[in-house]
Amino acid sequence: xxxxxxxxxxxxxxxxxxxxxxxLRRATNFSG
Numbered sequence: 283x284x285x286x287x288x289x290x291x292x293x294x295x296x297x298x299x300x301x302x303x304x305x306l307r308r309a310t311n312f313s314g
Contacts, residue, residue, distance in 0.1 A: 292306050 288309065292309055295306060
């Protein structure tokens with residue numbers, strides 16, 4: 283499910299792109 287994949291996707295994005303933190307925060311706000 284997307285809800286379960288989101289944290290992994292966010293972590294992968296954070297590891298690949300450290301400058302994607304604002305997007306990561308937006309994603310966590312959306313899921314929360």
